[in-house]
Amino acid sequence: MEEVVRLEDLRTYFFTDEGVARAVDGVSLSVAKGRTLGLVGESGCGKSITALSILRLVPEPQGRIVDGRITLAGREIRTLSEIEMRGIRGKLASMIFQEPMTSLNPVFTIGSQIMEAVRIHTGMGRREAGEVAIEYLEKVGIPAPRQRMSQYPHELSGGMKQRVMIAMALCLRPALLIADEPTTALDVTIQAGILKLMKDMQKETGAAVLLITHDLGIIAEMTDEVAVMYAGKIVEYGPCESIFASFCHPYTEGLFKSLPGRTARGQKLYTIAGTVPSALMFPPGCRFHTRCLLAIGRCTFDEPPLVAVADGHRAACWVRAGEG
Amino acid sequence: MASSHLSIAIGRIRKDSLAKAGLCVVCLFVLVALLDVVPVPAHDAGGVRWGRTALDVLFQKDVEKSYSPPLARTGILNRLEFPLKSRHLLGTNNLGEDVLYNALKGVRTAFIIGIVPSVIAAVFAILFGLLAGFYGGWIDDVIQYVYQVLSSIPAILLLIAMLMVMERGLWQLCVALGVTSWVGLCRLIRGETLKVKQMEYIEAARALGASDSRLLFRHILPNVMHLVIIEITLDFSGLVMSEAVLTFIGLGAEPGTGSWGRMIMTADRELPNGIWWNLTGASVFLFLLVLAFNLFADALRDALDPRLRAG
Numbered sequence: 246m247e248e249v250v251r252l253e254d255l256r257t258y259f260f261t262d263e264g265v266a267r268a269v270d271g272v273s274l275s276v277a278k279g280r281t282l283g284l285v286g287e288s289g290c291g292k293s294i295t296a297l298s299i300l301r302l303v304p305e306p307q308g309r310i311v312d313g314r315i316t317l318a319g320r321e322i323r324t325l326s327e328i329e330m331r332g333i334r335g336k337l338a339s340m341i342f343q344e345p346m347t348s349l350n351p352v353f354t355i356g357s358q359i360m361e362a363v364r365i366h367t368g369m370g371r372r373e374a375g376e377v378a379i380e381y382l383e384k385v386g387i388p389a390p391r392q393r394m395s396q397y398p399h400e401l402s403g404g405m406k407q408r409v410m411i412a413m414a415l416c417l418r419p420a421l422l423i424a425d426e427p428t429t430a431l432d433v434t435i436q437a438g439i440l441k442l443m444k445d446m447q448k449e450t451g452a453a454v455l456l457i458t459h460d461l462g463i464i465a466e467m468t469d470e471v472a473v474m475y476a477g478k479i480v481e482y483g484p485c486e487s488i489f490a491s492f493c494h495p496y497t498e499g500l501f502k503s504l505p506g507r508t509a510r511g512q513k514l515y516t517i518a519g520t521v522p523s524a525l526m527f528p529p530g531c532r533f534h535t536r537c538l539l540a541i542g543r544c545t546f547d548e549p550p551l552v553a554v555a556d557g558h559r560a561a562c563w564v565r566a567g568e569g
Numbered sequence: 570m571a572s573s574h575l576s577i578a579i580g581r582i583r584k585d586s587l588a589k590a591g592l593c594v595v596c597l598f599v600l601v602a603l604l605d606v607v608p609v610p611a612h613d614a615g616g617v618r619w620g621r622t623a624l625d626v627l628f629q630k631d632v633e634k635s636y637s638p639p640l641a642r643t644g645i646l647n648r649l650e651f652p653l654k655s656r657h658l659l660g661t662n663n664l665g666e667d668v669l670y671n672a673l674k675g676v677r678t679a680f681i682i683g684i685v686p687s688v689i690a691a692v693f694a695i696l697f698g699l700l701a702g703f704y705g706g707w708i709d710d711v712i713q714y715v716y717q718v719l720s721s722i723p724a725i726l727l728l729i730a731m732l733m734v735m736e737r738g739l740w741q742l743c744v745a746l747g748v749t750s751w752v753g754l755c756r757l758i759r760g761e762t763l764k765v766k767q768m769e770y771i772e773a774a775r776a777l778g779a780s781d782s783r784l785l786f787r788h789i790l791p792n793v794m795h796l797v798i799i800e801i802t803l804d805f806s807g808l809v810m811s812e813a814v815l816t817f818i819g820l821g822a823e824p825g826t827g828s829w830g831r832m833i834m835t836a837d838r839e840l841p842n843g844i845w846w847n848l849t850g851a852s853v854f855l856f857l858l859v860l861a862f863n864l865f866a867d868a869l870r871d872a873l874d875p876r877l878r879a880g
Binding site: 302306332333334335336339342343347349351353361366414 | 706768769770772773774775776777778779780783787788791792
């Protein structure tokens, strides 16, 4: 299968006054054409920074990609100049953000914003770009696209705005679409529609999708593969069915157990005790051992590697995944 | 259907009757200023001359020998033509010039002084404010240093120094006022830029491949522009009044330029002798323009306030 994006041992650190925050610390993953990889984890585990690293949009100067390789459609991203990078953003890889409410510039019509996305990367004139914009507004299911073109973001509902964002992200048929919690800010009733739209658009454009979420339901619905992140590292990685059928890492287990549906009525909801450790000071050994119910002595000083537990399914745990 | 923030703002102003009244008065003043710009040809022995404006034609009166009270009849000529035209409605000053005419000549000067320095200041403020807020780091440090230094020098001293270097004149005064007054707006724009650049739509534009200059001038600038508009309108009245003050201390426009400041300046010698109309003429015009503009500017600020925008 044709690989669109590949991360190898990506490390993105933040150099703050309090010390070095290892937000992303050795992440490797890849997404193939037409496939969807789900990146799951708690808030602050480094999912978004991983995504921003691919577009080299990590907030500078504190944040820096310090190590690793990022290959996007065969090109090594880290060595490109900023100008070359601009040519890639939006064209080869684009991104949908979490907050559709604030992701559109309030002072421009949605038409001019989609047209701008088109015109940055192509030599199209206003008329042509306008046609493309209308075409994509129609594709993302916005009724009366021609009239909507001249509306301002505040005149649209959240779901409509997210559809506009998707149109903007896809109007140049990028090879990779990064969706950073695209439905978190939306009503549950609208979520399903947006997710279906993303799936349809993916089918049509053949884009690879990196879907960031903390919603396991969305993962089950949307993804082919899943990477579970904890404290800047991937702790479990494998095909979606395999992970749902037989998750291996205690953290993944915790995530599944804390789903409300799994708890009998009247019982307290399951929670993973403790909180994600600060990226400034990760515990030695396995980073989950401070919250892990299965932790053994070795977990406190020796970091477990990702080892295969089933076909294409890997996990990093001394107890469950053994010596590898 | 589609409605921009501008049309929302206009709608808000429409509902405000004080603002509308203010705007009407301002429009009257604008009309006077425009009349003072339109040249009217005058035929005489030497051919056609364009020295006079429409305002001159309409309001210029004969020069008397010295002071005359309001409603005094004009000198020898055109006494019988029109009753109003044959009287000095507001009297004449020490040189025998018609006070009403002088006050009207001051309108154009007031607009120039009220607008041009703000625009000059806005250019500096926008450029420096955007750069400082957007890039931060050493660029921010340098710009902040410059404006801290500038703002620590008393503005009046800076003005005197600049006007001594340049020739005296209305436009020079505008430049001097503009160059010395961009600091406040620059701070505002810097702060707003710091806020706006964190917004997700800036991140989103970046993720679509927008360059820094595009982000700055196409995405951030329109989002801080309300500050500029508010600042320019609020500064207007202050600048108009500062012209009067600066003329009073001898830093104003060259003699011969219509100026309320000059009219007020001569009042210290006139009031003891019971000559009140020169001061009154200038003050009433100044008061009316400033009041009307402030009423309008307040409404405009409320209308453009982003916290009141429809979400």
